[in-house]
Amino acid sequence: MTSSTSAVGAPSLEVRTLATGYGDLQVVWDVSFAVHPGQITALVGRNGSGKTSTLRAISGLNKLTGGSVHLLGEDAGTAGVAERVHRGLAYVQEGKRVFRRLTVEQNLILGAHTRRLSRTELRDQLTGTYDLFPILQEKSGALAGSMSGGQQQMLAIGQALMAKPQVLMLDEPSGGLAPAIVAEVMARIGALADAGLGILLVEQSIDAALNIAHDVVVLDNGRVSFAGRVSESHPDQIREAVLGEYVGAIGLQRSNKAVGSVETKEQDMGGRSH
Numbered sequence: 447m448t449s450s451t452s453a454v455g456a457p458s459l460e461v462r463t464l465a466t467g468y469g470d471l472q473v474v475w476d477v478s479f480a481v482h483p484g485q486i487t488a489l490v491g492r493n494g495s496g497k498t499s500t501l502r503a504i505s506g507l508n509k510l511t512g513g514s515v516h517l518l519g520e521d522a523g524t525a526g527v528a529e530r531v532h533r534g535l536a537y538v539q540e541g542k543r544v545f546r547r548l549t550v551e552q553n554l555i556l557g558a559h560t561r562r563l564s565r566t567e568l569r570d571q572l573t574g575t576y577d578l579f580p581i582l583q584e585k586s587g588a589l590a591g592s593m594s595g596g597q598q599q600m601l602a603i604g605q606a607l608m609a610k611p612q613v614l615m616l617d618e619p620s621g622g623l624a625p626a627i628v629a630e631v632m633a634r635i636g637a638l639a640d641a642g643l644g645i646l647l648v649e650q651s652i653d654a655a656l657n658i659a660h661d662v663v664v665l666d667n668g669r670v671s672f673a674g675r676v677s678e679s680h681p682d683q684i685r686e687a688v689l690g691e692y693v694g695a696i697g698l699q700r701s702n703k704a705v706g707s708v709e710t711k712e713q714d715m716g717g718r719s720h
């Protein structure tokens with residue numbers, strides 16, 4: 447396994463040897479990675495590989511059964527969910543978690559409820575979010591439920607941004623969206639990183655994730671099967687780590703997992719891996 451450390455300053459989020467599960471069932475073992483300010487770490491892997499469970503453990507929704515979570519250099523592994531939000535962690539869960547019967551602006555304002563903002567601060571925060579997602583300003587008075595899937599995804603992200611996070615975790619933001627819309631949502635996510643946010647991006651669409659990510663971590667059966675800088679990794683190597691034995695079954699040349707050692711045939715394996 448290659449470490450994803452890099453010379454980009456102190457991490458906003460650092461996960462070390464994380465383990466988690468549900469009751470007695472352990473589903474994630476020994477997962478380590480970092481998210482740096484202004485950078486995107488993509489967490490990819492097949493269905494059931496433990497991506498969502500890892501995000502839940504970082505957010506505090508699932509208990510850590512091992513390892514640690516540091517937010518902005520401080521241990522957050524035993525902090526409650528709200529405390530982690532307060533300390534700069536935002537989490538957009540899989541699926542669109544917007545209030546369909548509230549307006550776009552009401553949804554955004556709810557996103558700021560963990561921070562006690564004055565009216566002026568709230569207005570500034572709204573303005574900042576509208577600058578990032580002009581479509582939300584255009585539709586500010588519309589019911590969230592009347593918007594398209596892509597717009598609702600942007601609203602969910604905008605709502606998370608209202609809490610002024612330093613780290614944003616996104617679970618499959620491309621889920622259920624048409625390819626053209628995925629490209630737009632991904633471009634927005636890239637812009638958020640460019641503006642300085644650290645982003646942990648869970649994606650099944652490997653190519654979409656690799657287009658914007660700086661670091662990549664692959665989970666397989668709850669363990670890291672590959673990790674490295676995207677710029678230093680061969681896409682096939684990452685796809686192989688994601689697809690595992692499936693790659694052998696369809697005839698791609700198998701290889702070991704060391705960075706830079708792979709000479710596999712260029713073949714488009716993007717899209718959902720199931």
Ligand SMILES: Nc1ncnc2c1ncn2[C@@H]1O[C@H](COP(=O)(O)OP(=O)(O)OP(=O)(O)O)[C@@H](O)[C@H]1O
Pocket residue numbers: 468471473491492493494495496497498499500650
């Ligand atoms: N609430 C739960 N109770 C028990 N087991 C669960 C629960 N949620 C997930 N699991 C199990 O934990 C493992 C990891 O699931 P998880 O949802 O984290 O994977 P994932 O990588 O996010 O998958 P997907 O790509 O389908 O979203 C799977 O074996 C899954 O069945």
Ligand SMILES: [Mg+2]
Pocket residue numbers: 497498499540617
């Ligand atoms: Mg999941």
